[in-house]
Amino acid sequence: MNMTPERFAQLVEIHGSRPERWPADERIAAEAFRLADHQAQALGDAHARLESLLDALPVPAMPGLEQRVLQRAANLTRDSLLDRALDWLLPHSDRLLAWIWRPALVACLPLICGIYMANFFSFGIPGQELAWEEELSLLALNDYAESAE
Amino acid sequence: MTDDEGLMLAIQAGDAKAYEAAIRKYLKSISHFAFRMLGNSKDTEDITQETFLRLWTHADSWQSDKASVSTWLHRITHNLCIDYLRKDKSSISSEYEDEHEGSDRPADAPEKTQQLEALRQALEGLPERQRTAIVLSHYQGFSNKEVALIMDISVDALESILARARRSLKAQLKQ
Numbered sequence: 001m002n003m004t005p006e007r008f009a010q011l012v013e014i015h016g017s018r019p020e021r022w023p024a025d026e027r028i029a030a031e032a033f034r035l036a037d038h039q040a041q042a043l044g045d046a047h048a049r050l051e052s053l054l055d056a057l058p059v060p061a062m063p064g065l066e067q068r069v070l071q072r073a074a075n076l077t078r079d080s081l082l083d084r085a086l087d088w089l090l091p092h093s094d095r096l097l098a099w100i101w102r103p104a105l106v107a108c109l110p111l112i113c114g115i116y117m118a119n120f121f122s123f124g125i126p127g128q129e130l131a132w133e134e135e136l137s138l139l140a141l142n143d144y145a146e147s148a149e
Numbered sequence: 150m151t152d153d154e155g156l157m158l159a160i161q162a163g164d165a166k167a168y169e170a171a172i173r174k175y176l177k178s179i180s181h182f183a184f185r186m187l188g189n190s191k192d193t194e195d196i197t198q199e200t201f202l203r204l205w206t207h208a209d210s211w212q213s214d215k216a217s218v219s220t221w222l223h224r225i226t227h228n229l230c231i232d233y234l235r236k237d238k239s240s241i242s243s244e245y246e247d248e249h250e251g252s253d254r255p256a257d258a259p260e261k262t263q264q265l266e267a268l269r270q271a272l273e274g275l276p277e278r279q280r281t282a283i284v285l286s287h288y289q290g291f292s293n294k295e296v297a298l299i300m301d302i303s304v305d306a307l308e309s310i311l312a313r314a315r316r317s318l319k320a321q322l323k324q
Contacts, residue, residue: 014308014315016315050268050322051287054287054288056261056265057269059181062193069176069197069201072202073168073169073201077205
């Protein structure tokens with residue numbers, strides 16, 4: 001491939017001065033052009049200086065950043081009781097499904113509470129034992145009526 | 150299956166250890182990218198925290214055939230930085246100078262210090278997309294295709310942005 005001054009300038013402006021970043025199919029021609037042409041050499045050197053200055057701009061150390069990010073991650077991944085219950089109920093569900101189920105479970109809570117409370121309180125309704133005694137005495141009456149006949 | 154795919158599958162399954170491993174693997178790269186975009190440690194930490202929060206909460210949206218984990222995370226960071234810069238440009242401040250004063254690096258020659266200062270100002274003065282392109286291409290070492298993916302633009306558009314950015318930096322250093 002023929003290399004022109006314009007194409008070489010484009011290559012350096014797009015990919016920088018390091019030949020390993022240039023497109024493979026133009027690399028050999030561009031390197032040869034750089035060696036042969038003074039302007040290309042100067043342009044390549046100017047970009048190399050710019051890149052070396054860019055490399056010299058440091059990023060400050062951020063002490064404790066890793067620790068803080070990991071701490072937040074640990075808080076995030078520590079499952080709540082509800083999460084564990086959901087995982088138990090829906091072991092292979094994805095997160096979205098689990099989030100849909102969460103309100104459904106919350107909506108079921110009053111029903112579960114109602115059943116639980118009804119088990120303990122009679123609310124004026126005669127208990128099962130009394131009903132059973134009544135049934136026995138009714139059966140006894142029936143027997144008596146049959147034998148009287 | 151690559152290491153990254155394994156790591157992401159484990160994170161998608163809710164594996165906290167895999168999540169920690171991913172944080173350790175990508176923290177430096179992500180925090181440096183955020184710092185070079187924002188120029189100060191406080192906002193860098195916020196954006197870094199948010200990026201890794203999304204790694205956990207949005208792990209399901211990563212697709213191995215579309216982007217590497219690194220590209221995907223940089224894209225998240227890029228979007229967060231852009232949102233931040235567009236919301237509150239006035240709060241951007243640079244800590245490069247403070248860091249020079251407090252660092253243990255040997256002092257640069259005065260001429261180089263001046264050039265570095267000029268370069269820092271030139272970088273901060275670049276339009277947002279040009280700065281992003283230079284940071285991702287030069288500092289983060291991504292290929293043009295990956296940078297285009299992160300910035301959600303075509304490779305041709307990226308190459309035009311990169312050429313303008315390098316021309317602009319070179320011209321400002323000459324002054």
